[in-house]
Amino acid sequence: xxxxxxKLYAGDTLKxxxxxxxxxxxxxxxxxxxxLSFRLVGSGGTPSxxxxxxxxxxxxxxxxxxxxxxxxxxxxxxxxxxxxxERHIVGSGHLEIAxxxxxxSATDARSHVKRLLDAIEAVLEGRVTKDVESYTIGxxxxxxxxxxxxxxxxxxxxxEYRRELQAERLAKGLRSGRTVRVRxxxxxx
Numbered sequence: 001x002x003x004x005x006x007k008l009y010a011g012d013t014l015k016x017x018x019x020x021x022x023x024x025x026x027x028x029x030x031x032x033x034x035x036l037s038f039r040l041v042g043s044g045g046t047p048s049x050x051x052x053x054x055x056x057x058x059x060x061x062x063x064x065x066x067x068x069x070x071x072x073x074x075x076x077x078x079x080x081x082x083x084x085x086e087r088h089i090v091g092s093g094h095l096e097i098a099x100x101x102x103x104x105s106a107t108d109a110r111s112h113v114k115r116l117l118d119a120i121e122a123v124l125e126g127r128v129t130k131d132v133e134s135y136t137i138g139x140x141x142x143x144x145x146x147x148x149x150x151x152x153x154x155x156x157x158x159x160e161y162r163r164e165l166q167a168e169r170l171a172k173g174l175r176s177g178r179t180v181r182v183r184x185x186x187x188x189x
Contacts, residue, residue, distance in 0.1 A: 001079055001091035004038075006171075011068040011100040013061070014049075018079075020056030028081040028090060029056040035082050040095060044071030072099040113164055117157040124150055 003016040018036060020029055028034045030053035038060070039048040047070050051058035079091035110118070123145070145153075166176040 001093065004077065004079075004091070004093055004095070006094065007096045007098060008067060009098045009100055010070050010072055011064050011103065013064045014067055015061045016059075017054060018051060018058040018060070028088065030054065030058050031056045033083050036079060036090070037082065038077055038079050040070075040075040040077050042073045042075030042097075044073040044075070044097065047075075067097075068100065070097050072097050111161075111164055113157055113160045117154065117161050120150055120154045120157060124154065 001018055003018060005014070005016065008014055020031075028036075030036070035053075036051040036058040037048065038051070040046060049060065049062045049066075051060045053059075073096075075095045075097060077093055077095050078089060080087055080089050124147070166178060170176050
């Protein structure tokens with residue numbers, strides 16, 4: 001299912017078509033009575049929606065008021081067809097639901113990885129506030145992460161953030177920014 005987007009802003013309309021398979025082996029055509037549904041699973045919940053029949057294929061049109069209620073985050077999606085008590089998984093992938101940038105509550109557009117990287121660097125630079133130096137989660141208190149551990153975490157999140165930036169550049173049709181070196185060893189026969 002190549003038409004399913006990889007990113008959606010909360011509050012935007014989710015609209016795409018799922019054409020009928022053209023391989024001659026189509027077994028799940030809308031015109032044969034199959035229904036197509038999608039389920040998202042992520043930290044923000046499990047939104048689901050149905051497609052409507054469109055000839056032999058399907059169309060998805062989830063209105064903006066519905067997606068506005070979907071919490072931002074990364075979701076896995078599964079597409080499945082049903083008919084007369086049968087169910088078959090027909091696709092899966094990932095969808096990022098980004099915060100609505102037009103909303104008054106949208107205050108931080110940085111990714112999760114970038115926010116963590118910035119927080120770690122703030123600690124390393126000594127700019128951290130007292131409430132961040134010590135906090136409690138689930139009954140466990142965390143006080144000051146040792147510097148070697150912070151450095152390890154910083155390196156990990158720097159690498160993840162670099163991959164995010166490269167993926168964004170590639171998605172925009174730009175070069176990734178990586179340098180690839182090639183060594184010519186000559187022709188061998």
